Amino acid sequence: MIKRSEIQKITREYSDLSIGTLGSHSALEIMDGAKDENFKTSVVCQKGREIPYQRFSRIADKIIIVNKFKDMLSPKIQATLRSSSTIIVPHRALTAYLGYDAVENKFKVPLFGNRALFQAEERSHKKNQYYLLQKARIRLPKIFSNPKEIDRPVIVKVQEKSRKLERAFFIATSYADYRDKTEKKIRQGLISKESLRVASIEEFVVGTYFNFNYFHTPISDEVDFLGIERRLQTNIHDFVSLPAKQQLETNIELQNIEVGHTPASIRESLLEKIINAGDKFVLAVKKEYPPGIIGPFSLQSIITRDLEIVVYDVSLRVPGNPILATTSPYTKYKYGETFGVGRRIAMEIKRAQNEGRLEDIVT
Numbered sequence: 001m002i003k004r005s006e007i008q009k010i011t012r013e014y015s016d017l018s019i020g021t022l023g024s025h026s027a028l029e030i031m032d033g034a035k036d037e038n039f040k041t042s043v044v045c046q047k048g049r050e051i052p053y054q055r056f057s058r059i060a061d062k063i064i065i066v067n068k069f070k071d072m073l074s075p076k077i078q079a080t081l082r083s084s085s086t087i088i089v090p091h092r093a094l095t096a097y098l099g100y101d102a103v104e105n106k107f108k109v110p111l112f113g114n115r116a117l118f119q120a121e122e123r124s125h126k127k128n129q130y131y132l133l134q135k136a137r138i139r140l141p142k143i144f145s146n147p148k149e150i151d152r153p154v155i156v157k158v159q160e161k162s163r164k165l166e167r168a169f170f171i172a173t174s175y176a177d178y179r180d181k182t183e184k185k186i187r188q189g190l191i192s193k194e195s196l197r198v199a200s201i202e203e204f205v206v207g208t209y210f211n212f213n214y215f216h217t218p219i220s221d222e223v224d225f226l227g228i229e230r231r232l233q234t235n236i237h238d239f240v241s242l243p244a245k246q247q248l249e250t251n252i253e254l255q256n257i258e259v260g261h262t263p264a265s266i267r268e269s270l271l272e273k274i275i276n277a278g279d280k281f282v283l284a285v286k287k288e289y290p291p292g293i294i295g296p297f298s299l300q301s302i303i304t305r306d307l308e309i310v311v312y313d314v315s316l317r318v319p320g321n322p323i324l325a326t327t328s329p330y331t332k333y334k335y336g337e338t339f340g341v342g343r344r345i346a347m348e349i350k351r352a353q354n355e356g357r358l359e360d361i362v363t
Helices: 004-012 029-034 049-055 069-073 076-082 092-098 100-105 131-133 173-187 193-197 244-249 270-288 331-333 341-354
Strands: 018-024 040-046 062-066 086-088 154-155 171-172 202-203 208-216 224-235 256-263 295-303 309-315
Touching: 018 092, 018 341, 029 040, 029 049, 040 069, 049 270, 062 076, 069 076, 069 092, 069 171, 076 086, 076 270, 092 100, 092 295, 092 331, 100 270, 131 208, 131 270, 131 341, 173 193, 208 270, 208 341, 224 270, 224 341, 270 295, 270 309
Parallel strands: 018 040, 018 086, 040 062
Antiparallel strands: 154 171, 154 202, 208 224, 208 295, 224 256, 295 309
């Protein structure tokens, strides 16, 4: 892995900071927040995918167009980013297109985030998100290591064969159901046998789904609770609004691909549990992946009928939820104004810069 001391040395030579990102996932949100705090911005776009960043012209000061996203790893692009004193804010697309190994070992540009931690999102990783949730003593769904043990509804979380960013999640109720569905999806080319071997099988917990979004760095005074959103998914989201008779008569393949977000709030009496979960998770990560969490993270959760929180997924970088920027009351309660993840990142970078502590928030 690239030594943190090397990145800190690069950061010490920076002046007139710029905040940069890869042109996908949550780049608009990241750059919008940076502009709100008067930072210069840059975005690395794959050719043919630059239109949003050109059309929303306030957002990006510099658009760097490459043939493929992976070209962001080229010595030339890295040198360009360093020469403009750029700190890169990572999101899901960065690790998906560049790869964890490249981000950890080849990308010698300061990252606002803990680059050793990103791989913990993958359930096949040794010290993964399950491990971290257990260390934090936060409830998670029952995990089935053998599909033959399925004795209740489960959700199978498997990578799509052709699209790196998407997961071909599906629900099964028994081993026979699991076998039938996996064989069909393999025949259709939706998943591969290899990805199925490292897929996770989780208890399908019934309840209300919320994504709880937090923020923390080594220079933060406490863990910020930024707000809540819910995911809109195709094509399952509106299919379930059909009458049951029509659902049974409609033979379509359901998918859980996230295509949007909708805002949410939660009853005030549950906030203590939610805030406590964020605090416990930050402490656990600090012990297992020093220097701990740097930036935003999300605990994607279910509130059960007994008002328990069950965390079924963790995002360890910008979660991709721009709806918070205009809808979260929780930042207003603390800061007196409503803003999203992108601006909270820029606020922390500005604070670190003013206090001479940039080295503490990059790896």
